[in-house]
Amino acid sequence: MAILEVQNIQKSFGKNEVLKGISFELEKGEVMTIIGSSGSGKTTLLRCLNYLEVPDNGRIVVNGEAVFNSEEKENYTEANIRDLRLHFGLVFQSFNLFPQYTVLENIMLAPTLKVKEGIKNKSIPSQEKNREMSCIREKALELLEMVGLSDKVDAYPFQLSGGQQQRVAIARALALKPDILCFDEPTSALDPELTVEVLRVIKDLKKTGTTMIIVTHEMEFARNVSDRVIYMRDGLIEMDGTPEEVFDLSKNEHLNKFLNSGNL
Numbered sequence: 001m002a003i004l005e006v007q008n009i010q011k012s013f014g015k016n017e018v019l020k021g022i023s024f025e026l027e028k029g030e031v032m033t034i035i036g037s038s039g040s041g042k043t044t045l046l047r048c049l050n051y052l053e054v055p056d057n058g059r060i061v062v063n064g065e066a067v068f069n070s071e072e073k074e075n076y077t078e079a080n081i082r083d084l085r086l087h088f089g090l091v092f093q094s095f096n097l098f099p100q101y102t103v104l105e106n107i108m109l110a111p112t113l114k115v116k117e118g119i120k121n122k123s124i125p126s127q128e129k130n131r132e133m134s135c136i137r138e139k140a141l142e143l144l145e146m147v148g149l150s151d152k153v154d155a156y157p158f159q160l161s162g163g164q165q166q167r168v169a170i171a172r173a174l175a176l177k178p179d180i181l182c183f184d185e186p187t188s189a190l191d192p193e194l195t196v197e198v199l200r201v202i203k204d205l206k207k208t209g210t211t212m213i214i215v216t217h218e219m220e221f222a223r224n225v226s227d228r229v230i231y232m233r234d235g236l237i238e239m240d241g242t243p244e245e246v247f248d249l250s251k252n253e254h255l256n257k258f259l260n261s262g263n264l
């Protein structure tokens, strides 16, 4: 069974039809990259998956459970959405770390809030608090080791390079154990030498079976890391295939023009 089914997602801003019916399925452990020219709707699609935008139409199904159904959108409450959002993690282009917190605190913050909420609504017994908190800390330290930043536990974001900040952002997204990790151009704000270390972490994640959707302009990386590549154009999926099908064998005129434009 697919871990993710996206069915006919449509989204307009005013008269601007940005997503015109996006459908795809993703298997567990699969890595899918999304390519396409500026304005084709890539970020909007990721934002719809992460409840940062509400689609006008469509369904999103994770592990067989409908986590979004446009016919029921009036029924979603804020608490609901907070829970549903946990299926997805999102890493932005611009890191978005909390500047007033250390690296470790940045990673522990969201899971800590979740435990506090659990104690408040009694889904977690209050005597479990210390045990839960030490698990969160242990997991955060493990994640920092995985992204190669064990020596930066107590540093503040301003003391880190862009590449290091992005790796903290990846660890932070993983701390909530999402089913699917999404990246929106994770390296486009970075110099080439810092890009390499972020791409290495993403490759390592693939080895551990993490299901990922990556919007990227790094075509070589897309070719190397992807099981599938989707080419979006003007709010639609124009091509969906293996890296070989998309990069080497495609006869699609728009795609080939895009790949040859050098303006990625």
Ligand SMILES: Nc1ncnc2c1ncn2[C@@H]1O[C@H](COP(=O)(O)OP(=O)(O)OP(=O)(O)O)[C@@H](O)[C@H]1O
Pocket: 013, 016, 018, 036, 037, 038, 039, 040, 041, 042, 043, 044, 045
């Ligand atoms: N909140 C919003 N309000 C109004 N229009 C929006 C909003 N967000 C996106 N758009 C419009 O939707 C279209 C698609 O934008 P989107 O950011 O999804 O493109 P993209 O494929 O991610 O482009 P890029 O490669 O430049 O990041 C654009 O025309 C944009 O102006």
Ligand SMILES: [Mg+2]
Pocket: 042, 043, 044, 184
């Ligand atoms: Mg974008």
